[in-house]
Amino acid sequence: MAPTLAVSTVIFALRPDERSSAAVGTRPQLWLPLVVRLRDPFDGRWALPGGPLREDEGLADAASRTLLETTGLRPNYLEQLYAFGDADRPGAEHGRVVSVVYWAMIGAEEAHLATTGQNVRWLAADRLPDLAFDHNRIVDYALWRLRTKVEYSRIAHAFLGETFTLRELREVHEVVLGKPVDPANFRRQVEASGAVVPTGQVRTGGRHRPAQLYRYDTAIEPVDLGPLAPEPQKSPTSTEETP
Amino acid sequence: MAPTLAVSTVIFALRPDERSSAAVGTRPQLWLPLVVRLRDPFDGRWALPGGPLREDEGLADAASRTLLETTGLRPNYLEQLYAFGDADRPGAEHGRVVSVVYWAMIGAEEAHLATTGQNVRWLAADRLPDLAFDHNRIVDYALWRLRTKVEYSRIAHAFLGETFTLRELREVHEVVLGKPVDPANFRRQVEASGAVVPTGQVRTGGRHRPAQLYRYDTAIEPVDLGPLAPEPQKSPTSTEETP
Numbered sequence: 001m002a003p004t005l006a007v008s009t010v011i012f013a014l015r016p017d018e019r020s021s022a023a024v025g026t027r028p029q030l031w032l033p034l035v036v037r038l039r040d041p042f043d044g045r046w047a048l049p050g051g052p053l054r055e056d057e058g059l060a061d062a063a064s065r066t067l068l069e070t071t072g073l074r075p076n077y078l079e080q081l082y083a084f085g086d087a088d089r090p091g092a093e094h095g096r097v098v099s100v101v102y103w104a105m106i107g108a109e110e111a112h113l114a115t116t117g118q119n120v121r122w123l124a125a126d127r128l129p130d131l132a133f134d135h136n137r138i139v140d141y142a143l144w145r146l147r148t149k150v151e152y153s154r155i156a157h158a159f160l161g162e163t164f165t166l167r168e169l170r171e172v173h174e175v176v177l178g179k180p181v182d183p184a185n186f187r188r189q190v191e192a193s194g195a196v197v198p199t200g201q202v203r204t205g206g207r208h209r210p211a212q213l214y215r216y217d218t219a220i221e222p223v224d225l226g227p228l229a230p231e232p233q234k235s236p237t238s239t240e241e242t243p
Numbered sequence: 244m245a246p247t248l249a250v251s252t253v254i255f256a257l258r259p260d261e262r263s264s265a266a267v268g269t270r271p272q273l274w275l276p277l278v279v280r281l282r283d284p285f286d287g288r289w290a291l292p293g294g295p296l297r298e299d300e301g302l303a304d305a306a307s308r309t310l311l312e313t314t315g316l317r318p319n320y321l322e323q324l325y326a327f328g329d330a331d332r333p334g335a336e337h338g339r340v341v342s343v344v345y346w347a348m349i350g351a352e353e354a355h356l357a358t359t360g361q362n363v364r365w366l367a368a369d370r371l372p373d374l375a376f377d378h379n380r381i382v383d384y385a386l387w388r389l390r391t392k393v394e395y396s397r398i399a400h401a402f403l404g405e406t407f408t409l410r411e412l413r414e415v416h417e418v419v420l421g422k423p424v425d426p427a428n429f430r431r432q433v434e435a436s437g438a439v440v441p442t443g444q445v446r447t448g449g450r451h452r453p454a455q456l457y458r459y460d461t462a463i464e465p466v467d468l469g470p471l472a473p474e475p476q477k478s479p480t481s482t483e484e485t486p
Binding site: 001002003004005052053055056057058059061080082083085086087088096098100137140141144145148225226227228 | 247248296299301302325329330331339341380384387388391468470471
């Protein structure tokens, strides 16, 4: 029997840690939505959202649809992660599946709007249980890509609003990297990279003193696909164009 | 009807330009083997080697098999490139295909041993005709990845023998990048990167004066797959381990 083709999506969002108090300033954590399986193999285990590729949809379209069905949202960032197709993948005895996996990021302003689809639960990325199939391995790889990429690309923006303070940007880096980042070094590196530009506006209020607002330089593409990059479009549903 | 899953491989080798004289020192060019199609769609056009994924083989195994059947060789370097699965890919009217594409590199010492399978021809990467399906786009993307990667990873090694002179390494960069590279700058960058180490041996003979031989630092993996990296193996057929 020919292998079945499925598309799954690792969806990352920064959300406050639900176990801590809701005090202002609670440091957010990386979360991802998972779907409980209701049949064998791996009945009752959590799995990445996704399913078979439909006849009339492209791979990235299938990943976007999965995200919409799981969270009610459109991604700020969507990129193909990897195709997993070892002949001995866990669960293969029930029929072999090749999974093309995408990873997506949801912005801070959208994350609290996320609906939770049926049988869906958000779990903290660093406290996952044993997932179905090889999905722990896939999440590990997606986390590694996120951590690698946050250091050299403007991907952290996908977790932020259109404008942000350097403190907010640094906190995204700290959450993603899982370690403190020195504020002065961070400011120096970000300013030297030229990746962010001051908006001339200032954020006031909250616990902190007024801070400069920045935005990313939109001339830099977050996903560098070279000759595969889509033509510039104005459609808000063009996931790979949205900064 | 569910989309069919195929695995194709872009195979790069550095070979002398067959149009120029065979004089010693002829600068090599990037070549890739293509297979002529003998049925619709795209009957008579050249296409990337590959075919449907077999029931019992993994994606990377299928890419290795394709390479072996097309050239009689095992790759020095094999990496997953991208999964192409737009619903409107050229040829979809004859049945939709999702292609997981790998790219491979063949070393200088193997390239001249390559056999040429039936209906196979080697074509120069910069002078390709109109290929079947979207294969020109796929080759363009693979070339872009090769050019991007040669500047920051030790991938050029896959085109060289175990040891090489800095001139040989620079010539690989020049062929891949398609432009001259300043020898003094190149030497400075390579030495600063720490990616190559002197062997203490010298190459004599040929047109040039004796030159230091170098090898790559094998502690650096050519394909950085993070948590997906295979366990170290001693099998010579382990394609992702071969430096």
